[in-house]
Amino acid sequence: MTDNVEQKDIEDLRxxxxxxxxxxxxxxxxxxxxxxYARLCGETADRFLDENHPDFQASSTFVASLSxxxxxxxxxxxxxxxxxxxxxxxxxxxxxxxxxxxxxxxxHDIYTKTGRSGRMVFAVSRIEFYDEDGNHLAxxxxxxxxxxxxx
Amino acid sequence: xxxxxxxxxxxxxxxxxFEPDTSLKTVGTFAELVGWGGARFSDHExxxxxxxxxxxxxxxxxxxxxxxxxxxxxxxxEIKKIDTVxxxxxxxxxxxxxxxxxxxxxDEEGLVEVDITVTNEKGETRVFGTASVxxxx
Numbered sequence: 001m002t003d004n005v006e007q008k009d010i011e012d013l014r015x016x017x018x019x020x021x022x023x024x025x026x027x028x029x030x031x032x033x034x035x036x037y038a039r040l041c042g043e044t045a046d047r048f049l050d051e052n053h054p055d056f057q058a059s060s061t062f063v064a065s066l067s068x069x070x071x072x073x074x075x076x077x078x079x080x081x082x083x084x085x086x087x088x089x090x091x092x093x094x095x096x097x098x099x100x101x102x103x104x105x106x107x108h109d110i111y112t113k114t115g116r117s118g119r120m121v122f123a124v125s126r127i128e129f130y131d132e133d134g135n136h137l138a139x140x141x142x143x144x145x146x147x148x149x150x151x
Numbered sequence: 152x153x154x155x156x157x158x159x160x161x162x163x164x165x166x167x168x169f170e171p172d173t174s175l176k177t178v179g180t181f182a183e184l185v186g187w188g189g190a191r192f193s194d195h196e197x198x199x200x201x202x203x204x205x206x207x208x209x210x211x212x213x214x215x216x217x218x219x220x221x222x223x224x225x226x227x228x229e230i231k232k233i234d235t236v237x238x239x240x241x242x243x244x245x246x247x248x249x250x251x252x253x254x255x256x257x258d259e260e261g262l263v264e265v266d267i268t269v270t271n272e273k274g275e276t277r278v279f280g281t282a283s284v285x286x287x288x
Contacts, residue, residue, distance in 0.1 A: 033184065036180075036184055037181075037184060037185070037215070038215075040172075040177055040180060040181045040184070040212070040215070041181075041212065041215025041216055041218065041219045042169065042171055042172065042215070042216055042219035042220075042223075043215075043218075043219045043222060044219075044222070044223065045222055045226055059215065059218065059219075060218050060229075060230035060233070061211065061214045061215050061218050061230070061233060064211045064214060065185040065186075065211050067186075084210060084237060085236065085237065086210070086234070086235050086236040086237050086280070087210060087211060087214060087234075087235055087237075088232070088233065088234035088235070088280075089214070089230075089232070089233050090231070090232045091229070091230055091231055091232070141234075143236075
């Protein structure tokens, strides 16, 4: 298969799946949970550990622990064994425990890398988190890598 | 030196190493807290039966250690963005070092870029990435 044909299938996937919400889920975030999370990570700042602190908030990467119902759309093709290749978090506004979060998931990026063992396809699944007033608080990206089966 | 403002930060400086609590008890408690209760995070023998070197630290806990290290270096730091690559498993009950180095300073935006790593006792990088951190001017 030529490079052009290989990239054509990725272009088709991008056209079909990018930036289309395929999941929505609500999350109830308790102070008890975010405090435990922060403590286990080694945070020592009161704004993460003290519920009475005026700037009390979940630790910066807490949203990475929240999962939607699916990582990729139901009809996304199986291109090989999927593995967790990494995570990213973008913090736009503090996440306040005790308030409801709404997470909407879409495929944010699809790209490839080619190594000695062949082509690997990466899909970035992004959950955008909003509060009940529609304020965009954070993004959590999960990178899934699929090593293609030998042809 | 604890960092309070952007002007305290020097390009290329290494952040103080943070030694995280990777004990099996902490790792198992964390996994259960986030709903990932499974033997691979709480039982070395069971994890070995799955082909792992031992019970694993969840990737998001490694990410949490990295952020805690930044906050201990600069208490007022706001993490704006963090991106981590899980190169190899971090094994519970093994000592690891959490390190960072300042690779960029944006005076206008008040942002500092930090390259971050989790390494084991052999000096092998298990997790790496970058963080973008906002500091008071």
